[in-house]
Amino acid sequence: MDRGALGEGKMLQGSLDSSGPRFTPLVVVELASDTKEEAIAWILSRIRDQQQNGGVHVGVDPLNSKISFDCVFYHSVLLILAFFPGAELLVEQLGPGVGAQEKENPNMFLVGATRQRLLSGAEEVGLFKECNDGSMRGFTCANKHNFKDFEGDGDSFLNMAECQYIIKHELDTLRAKDETHVPGHTQVKLYPGKSIIRRLQSKGILIQIFPLHGQEELKRLSFSWYKKVKLSFQPLDNIRHYYGEGQALYFGFLEYFTFALVPMALIGVPYYLFDWEDYDKYVIFAVFNLVWCTVILELWKRFSASLAYRWGTLSRKKAFEEPRPGFHGTLGFNPVTGRKEPLYPNAKRQLRVYLVSLPFVLLCLYLSLYIMMIYFQMEGWVLSFHDEEPTFWTGILMFIPSIIYAVVIEIMNLIYRYAAEFLTEWENHRLESSYQNHLVLKVLVFNFFNCFASLFYIAFVMQDMVLLRQSLATLLITSQILNQFMEAFLPYWLQRRRNKKMIRKVQKRRTVEEKELPLAEQVRLEADMSTYLGTFDDYLELFLLFGYVSLFSCTYPLAAVLVVLNNVTEVYSDAFKMCRVFKRPFSDPAANIGVWQLAFEAMSVIAIVTNCALIGMSPQVKAYFTESETQLILWTVAIEHMLLAFKFILTFLIPDVPKHIQIKLARLEFESLEALKKKKMLEASDLSKTME
């Protein structure tokens, strides 16, 4: 048996003491403290068992006798189920902590794997790695020596995040065979072919499963990321190395967006300095915005494709999507896989979406508009108060309604977010991706309304550019302050308190020199950290900021400057919270920013319409059409339509993937086609030989 100390995993070995496991621990599995002994033994044996244990006999499969499909091809599917008896991983219980208390959960397990197992796992999950010729190819054990950085036994070939992803995949695909329930827990039923881990998780036996931080690498990463003082790009490759592609793409997008804003900020500053009291000269700025928001999104697609290609996720095939853990329904056979699983009629889900969720969202939008009207009443009231008796204090009072409104917006967004999550959960989507899409749509529409409705009202109904500028500034600044506070300082402060308690506890028993925590303590410390809930909120924040700058920044040229400042601090606070506040997340092999690209593009279409309207309303343009307002509007509309058409044509013309990457992808595809052809030719000639 190979002891396997793979790549970055080595980092942890320094902190291994006698109570640690005999392998590099990568992932922690925490079971409920009241889990029965038999259940634990069964789970551990399933994790440890060899992959081939179950044999290749079709006869052993219980599904075989139950389902009868017309097509003989189906047997190949049934056959495969018998292939998943064990994950062939290494697993050990975590020793008790130093200051072991009664309430400490003893059922914490460390999972690792041999180097050989990880490599075959890398092939299974379809990992793409760089070859010696610089192209990216799916890793196969047979061709391992053709890959760059594969030296000797391949010790440092896979990085820690990849190893953890592989282990997660192996655990997730552990499927029930002929067990009808979890041993010791008769109420937790199992169905052949279904994921055991998901079942345990949804029934509360599995509390959590998370990857361990690599202390050494984390220290190096955090140093190059946010502890350095000198200005530089983020270490995207290192971030990807440590957190996976999904995270790295978010930080890449954040950085890209910040740099894209710099020209706008540079134009904005002189505008602000020299034209502050001249509200009318925003036409050029609006034209700039128009072009800007189309161009940066197109360029981002290409940049994102380059990143994804370099990281090997661009051409990686998606695995078959399993139902999400919370999905429920009456048992039946999935028409695609033929496996027994809960089914939920699509019509019922549609009814829930269109008869409950949609009216609810509309109601919330109405409520949001209602609150907006209250805000305008307050605004009017304060204004009349100020006009009656203008003092310094009433001048400050002028800002109060906007600030209150900004706070109320944030609170409403927060409450609505919970409601949207609840509703989307209740809609009972089968796939995680479909759940995410519905959630994003709900949240986006409401947040858009909530944040921008008042600005649209001021701009196009009240047509008051001074108020628009003032509202925009207040909204932007207030929401930024709130966000930074809620997102970084609050969680950090909570975490810091918890950390200190733990360190104090450990130091009771240890000498002061040993600054590194022992493994058992480290694991328990990480288990107590908050769980990172994905990039949703981060992207949402960027989306709203993008809205502020692309929609109305021509009336308040400092907006871009504020957003740039916000983004710079955002990089630091996000980096900090990823490294210090949250548990390490499992890496997510994303090839792009997904549904957010669509959301940003929808916003850029709205930005074109809005900016055209603002231009049409500007006194400068109006001066050209003194005789006829109709002419002015018709021209504005005509130009707007041309711009929209031009935008769509541009989207169509600019290839989403840079040429040199297209060539590399085409080469891969060509090779696989040729290989397939060659294989078929060989088979055909074999066949004809036997027939002759």
Next chain:
Amino acid sequence: MDRGALGEGKMLQGSLDSSGPRFTPLVVVELASDTKEEAIAWILSRIRDQQQNGGVHVGVDPLNSKISFDCVFYHSVLLILAFFPGAELLVEQLGPGVGAQEKENPNMFLVGATRQRLLSGAEEVGLFKECNDGSMRGFTCANKHNFKDFEGDGDSFLNMAECQYIIKHELDTLRAKDETHVPGHTQVKLYPGKSIIRRLQSKGILIQIFPLHGQEELKRLSFSWYKKVKLSFQPLDNIRHYYGEGQALYFGFLEYFTFALVPMALIGVPYYLFDWEDYDKYVIFAVFNLVWCTVILELWKRFSASLAYRWGTLSRKKAFEEPRPGFHGTLGFNPVTGRKEPLYPNAKRQLRVYLVSLPFVLLCLYLSLYIMMIYFQMEGWVLSFHDEEPTFWTGILMFIPSIIYAVVIEIMNLIYRYAAEFLTEWENHRLESSYQNHLVLKVLVFNFFNCFASLFYIAFVMQDMVLLRQSLATLLITSQILNQFMEAFLPYWLQRRRNKKMIRKVQKRRTVEEKELPLAEQVRLEADMSTYLGTFDDYLELFLLFGYVSLFSCTYPLAAVLVVLNNVTEVYSDAFKMCRVFKRPFSDPAANIGVWQLAFEAMSVIAIVTNCALIGMSPQVKAYFTESETQLILWTVAIEHMLLAFKFILTFLIPDVPKHIQIKLARLEFESLEALKKKKMLEASDLSKTME
């Protein structure tokens, strides 16, 4: 050797006489009459040679020593080249005709194949066929008995069009090995790995290659298609069976479009009868148009996917696209395949597109506008003439400018078409698909301008609804009459003359009873028929008709009726010309109507904008906004934007592929993923066993 009488191919055997070949002829290859003897012998031997002749040695490949790539994977590609020495087909020279004349080309060859060869070819081209369980899967020889309709040796499994497609594919993929030039023609150079047939074709040695008609099946098809008197759907499955999926999809679309127009025609007739003089009541009709053009295109996508699934082209993978025959450039190595082929810098092509083609198109558009203005001058002149002295003859004179303009438009379209083809050819596109896209774009933009610019001018600049109605009617009727004449009657008449001459010639030597022509005569007759140039012009005609009805039909409700009538005659004339006027085309395994779907959707967006504008201009709507024209325009624009947004959301929400087909596709994909996983598992376990 198997004599092989596959499927529909049997039909021909009735007409085989002693001079015919000893197999079912499927495809005819005509070489130039001055081709050298050695060249003919070499070509025939390459067509006949066994596939494995060249051996599997990498060493024999001349490329191997020339190219050195960093990556070892490349060897697999080089290996494959050695696999294509012969096509293993059957080929024989066509005997002399009955009234053999000197000018008759002796170098006509009939190509066929054994049943076994066709089946292995079907696997090679990736043909999808229906399985016993009703699903569509890629045909493999190993699983042949799982396929529906595979009985005995599989005699009637492949239809004639499929066999011809397979033979075409095999001939196309005949690649040069170590020959440097065509024997006997030293000026015709060959490069290893390049298609021989394409080379011969571009150098004029190969005059044409076409599939033979199946007389019996053609008779049955034409009877059920256009000779029946009773109204019924077209026999789409039979059309696909005989002409392939591309043709069948065109006729399917033509039929679908006609039926989609019926409700509009039904609304149009009462409108026409009761509101003829009331030009203002078109608002409801315009609203109907708005919804109609979005809905029918969405539904067509789903219908088309159902057809393509049933015909097995929906999930079929595209083969690697070879450069088109006319493509030229300096010799180099293709970065994707590594093969020696002409390269042409992309930048140079872009320059040609943007610096020559684009200005040319713009110039043509300007010319078209100029002619339009002349037309309006003529129109004004005739009107003043009529007003001065109104008689019956001046009333008829009123229509003359429109008719002249319609004829001029058709002529300009025709001339421009040639120019566009020349320019696109000159742009030197590497792929046929890219060539087609550029050609379609050029032709579409010009035809759209040419046909609709005058209508837009009348509607929105002159705002003269009476003239709009009159122009629309004249344009529609004139272009229909011209089209039907140019498309069907003229070619038919020419063909009929040629046929009669041939029959008279044969009858000189034969008795009158034998009505069927002998094979040799039949082949020569078909070789003389015109070549069908694809569905381009047919789709273009439908596109313009779609434009007439969706853009302006609300002002002339009879338009839909006229188009329905046109389409019904179009079905008959197109069916007739396919069956009697043209050579049989090779089948084209299309999964959808391709770039035309996009063109129709672009038209439907323009239709929404146009109809909204027409509604806003209608007196009924204007009556509501008597006090302010600005209000009217703003409302129109707002509603138009909402409709456009709604259209895009609808396009996004309605799945392009019906649910039940999505499930079947997902099942196929799932199975292939699982099979891959299983294969990898087996390999991995083999590997680990060897290592233990």
